[in-house]
Amino acid sequence: MKVPEVRRLLLQGFNYALFMAVVWYFSLYPAHRRLADDEAVITLAFGHTSQRVEECRTLSQEQLNELAPNMRTAVDCPRERSPVRLELTLDDEVATRMDLVAPGLYKDQGVDVYRDITAAVGEHRLSVWLNDDVNVDGPTYRFERAIELQPAQRLVVTFDATRGGFYLK
Amino acid sequence: MNPVKRAYRGLEAWFNLSFGPEWNPLYNLGTLAFFFFWVVLVSGLYLFIFFDTSIAGAYASVEYMTHEQWYLGGVMRSLHRYASDAAVITILLHMLREFALDRYRGFRWFSWFTGVPTLWFVITLGITGYWLVWDELGLYVALLSSRLMDALPIVSGSMTRDFLEGQLTDRFFTLMGFLHLLGQPVLLVFAIWIHVKRLSHVRISAPRGLAIGSLAALLVLSFALPAESHAPANLARVAPVLKLDWFYLNVYPLLDHWTAGKTWTLTLGVTFLLMLMPWLPPKKTGPAAEVHLEACNGCGQCADDCPFDAISVRPRTDGARWSHEVVVQPNLCASCGICVGSCPSSNPFRQRGKPLVTGIDMPNYSADDMRTRTEQALKRARQGAPRIIAFGCDNAYDASRLEPRGCAAVNVFCAGMLPATLVEYALKKGADGVFITGCRTGDCFFRYGNVWLDKRFEGNRKPRLRAGADRKRIRIYRGAETDGARIDAAFDDFRVYLGTLGTDHADDGTRAVEATHEGA
Numbered sequence: 001m002k003v004p005e006v007r008r009l010l011l012q013g014f015n016y017a018l019f020m021a022v023v024w025y026f027s028l029y030p031a032h033r034r035l036a037d038d039e040a041v042i043t044l045a046f047g048h049t050s051q052r053v054e055e056c057r058t059l060s061q062e063q064l065n066e067l068a069p070n071m072r073t074a075v076d077c078p079r080e081r082s083p084v085r086l087e088l089t090l091d092d093e094v095a096t097r098m099d100l101v102a103p104g105l106y107k108d109q110g111v112d113v114y115r116d117i118t119a120a121v122g123e124h125r126l127s128v129w130l131n132d133d134v135n136v137d138g139p140t141y142r143f144e145r146a147i148e149l150q151p152a153q154r155l156v157v158t159f160d161a162t163r164g165g166f167y168l169k
Numbered sequence: 170m171n172p173v174k175r176a177y178r179g180l181e182a183w184f185n186l187s188f189g190p191e192w193n194p195l196y197n198l199g200t201l202a203f204f205f206f207w208v209v210l211v212s213g214l215y216l217f218i219f220f221d222t223s224i225a226g227a228y229a230s231v232e233y234m235t236h237e238q239w240y241l242g243g244v245m246r247s248l249h250r251y252a253s254d255a256a257v258i259t260i261l262l263h264m265l266r267e268f269a270l271d272r273y274r275g276f277r278w279f280s281w282f283t284g285v286p287t288l289w290f291v292i293t294l295g296i297t298g299y300w301l302v303w304d305e306l307g308l309y310v311a312l313l314s315s316r317l318m319d320a321l322p323i324v325s326g327s328m329t330r331d332f333l334e335g336q337l338t339d340r341f342f343t344l345m346g347f348l349h350l351l352g353q354p355v356l357l358v359f360a361i362w363i364h365v366k367r368l369s370h371v372r373i374s375a376p377r378g379l380a381i382g383s384l385a386a387l388l389v390l391s392f393a394l395p396a397e398s399h400a401p402a403n404l405a406r407v408a409p410v411l412k413l414d415w416f417y418l419n420v421y422p423l424l425d426h427w428t429a430g431k432t433w434t435l436t437l438g439v440t441f442l443l444m445l446m447p448w449l450p451p452k453k454t455g456p457a458a459e460v461h462l463e464a465c466n467g468c469g470q471c472a473d474d475c476p477f478d479a480i481s482v483r484p485r486t487d488g489a490r491w492s493h494e495v496v497v498q499p500n501l502c503a504s505c506g507i508c509v510g511s512c513p514s515s516n517p518f519r520q521r522g523k524p525l526v527t528g529i530d531m532p533n534y535s536a537d538d539m540r541t542r543t544e545q546a547l548k549r550a551r552q553g554a555p556r557i558i559a560f561g562c563d564n565a566y567d568a569s570r571l572e573p574r575g576c577a578a579v580n581v582f583c584a585g586m587l588p589a590t591l592v593e594y595a596l597k598k599g600a601d602g603v604f605i606t607g608c609r610t611g612d613c614f615f616r617y618g619n620v621w622l623d624k625r626f627e628g629n630r631k632p633r634l635r636a637g638a639d640r641k642r643i644r645i646y647r648g649a650e651t652d653g654a655r656i657d658a659a660f661d662d663f664r665v666y667l668g669t670l671g672t673d674h675a676d677d678g679t680r681a682v683e684a685t686h687e688g689a
Contacts, residue, residue: 011187015194016386023254024394028412032422035409045330112327114316154407156333169333 040149046159049110050132079108082134141165177269190611198263200375205256212249222346247391257416274452295417297349308402320429455504465528467493471508476616505615506586546577555601555667564614585618589634
């Protein structure tokens, strides 16, 4: 092995030190600040399959006879689902508003919602409404609650139709 | 010269000063990245012994290694992290180098094109590593990675919600562990194999001195500033401040402001743009080498020397008495001409008075052309004393710039293209000295031209410089385009030295041990 001179060794040491300083610094800094000390996060997160655009209908025997044998189901349900509209307000100010088309080629899939909303710590009036039926004007679900946010808290607002609508976690 | 190239050459020269060409990290970026991966692998295997692949146990097991077993587990963890970061730096420098020195276009498109996505494998490997610690940073990485995944049309349902609803199971964590420990590393090795597929004589071991120095530096850093975790992951809390590893997690802060779709668009857009760079604009590669079977005995030396694996040996097809012949794959040929220098039949003493036909040749600059230009240079050089022929290569310092200092210059595509017998020929035909320049030692534009030339002149590789060549009258001094002053000085020194030897040398039979001098 080639033995470097003292001067070269010193320069090498300097270069290694510089390299390691870069490695160390950028493995930690600059620190990424996501929230101020007096902020918290409200996370709106849920999945929901909305109502059908058209009601299911029961086929008559004559109508069934016109279908191929393997297609003869008594109830015909058009696949398309309603768009989902929702709005979250905090102290009467709109924090987020969404108008979501049901995904899928036939718009027959459930929507997935995820949104982080930064809010100041302290007491707030939280209000959320959701419409999941194109045949209904106005909200089909509504939720209101007084909340108190702590610094760095994540408050999850979620939704489950089988549990009656929105709830907090 | 463009400022990026000039700056990069300056950086190279700085490292040459401290490390020398053999250990210069900028000449060993690929092997250094390999070395750092070895450190990552060995340290990772150790960490795996103590790591608990469960949601409840992961954080505690990492904390145990970091604090209770700091002298070994903690050091291994720090080595694992810092070597991973160092690997990213060397990879980025590797890309910068290829870009700055215009070594990503033309025949090199494949290595660049396949190298860019390889970086994705490295980055995603690091991301799953941070995930596994399951601290606040791990949770942040998990949530935002899930948001990115949810935005892909191929993913059904919502991964992000699974975390928030507490549906993350140990099985999923074990899957992540499997991915990080086996799946992703195997994919990475495969990607690297593709990346170097079109190269021959691929080096994967860093020079020992550089490896030892790098490991020592990593160890010092690991003891002085050990890697630590954030607070444990808590789904009910958002860490206000995170110490991000910017080498791996640089995209994530974007997700605080952008949608996942926009972030994907940016990262994929940059990736595709980088991958397309070899054609923005394209660089034309010269015509491929041609085999002349009437002069080829199938020795295979050219196939062995080709740095780009463009030549192979196959059974003879022309019925000649030799068993094999060589064949060139034109789409792989870099038109470097190294094969011409490798061919024993590129001997200018052959076929005097008629065109020199060699076994493998460049259609646009043949061995016969080299002989002719050397003879013309000898005529020009006769006007001076001492009479010096300077051979240079097209990708380094232009040897014709030495002509005003008292020589006649002949440039070739690559120093490795120069047949050793042509140097001997020049000396026998009346040159008092031969000065050879070319890319900096350790940095041949065509990878191995410099190396093969040295080995041929040292007698360690065929075709060797024959004993009849007076080595005292041959000097090799290498340098880049930016090293003009040093090369000029080395040439002047050689000219003075030749003056002390005199001009009566054709049959003195002198042998010198010291045949070459290295430049920057």
